[in-house]
Amino acid sequence: MADDLRPCRLARPCPERLHGLQPGPRRADQAHAREVRSGLNDTPIGTWMLIAVWSAALIGIALKLIVPQHFGRLALLLYLGIGWSGVLIFQSLASVLPANTMMLLVAGGITYSAGIVFHHWERLNFHNVIWHCFVVAGASIHLWALLDYMVLQRL
Structure with a gap:
């Protein structure tokens, strides 16, 4: 108890x-x-990753709140860094997670990252909608990876 x-x-x-x-x-x-x-x-890498990810997120949030018209690209780089920080622990994850789940995680990250091209292509009509479609697709792929690992692999 x-x-x-x-x-x-x-x-x-x-x-x-x-x-x-x-x-x-x-x-x-x-x-x-x-x-x-x-x-x-x-592990030390896990602790440092936790600190780095939350620090980058808080810096990005502060930049958007305090000076929203400036540092947009820096905030975007911080968010990309957060998203791809999993590469630092790839070996640890690969030793525990199945290959299919790892491929889905990488595919979701690539999808998120590819959407950034459209986010910055301001002359393109509906560029923001297209970017959000990439975000939803990346999130869906990550959700599928989680569902695959936590549910489907156990059936």
Whole structure:
């Protein structure tokens, strides 16, 4: 019972508390989630990535709020850096995730990144709509990767 009340670390979900399950790798999905969590959060690279990603996000948010008409390209580079920061832990992820899931994650990232061309092509009619279509497509591919790993692989 005391284990259920332990505090969660920042950016480390506690699935046993969310789903009312007992702590410990009693189910395969919990075991895999623990492997990924420990590989990303309990190592120095995971801690540094957490700090870097949140710092870049906060800097980008501050730039957009404080001086929205300036630093648009810098904010965009920060957001791209956040999105592609997973490359730094590619080997750790590849050792835990199936190849199909990894390919979907990369495909989603490429889709997101390709949309930036249209985001900056301001002379093109409906460039913002086209960019948002790329964003929705990238998010859908990432959702499919998550669904594939968490649900379909276990059927």
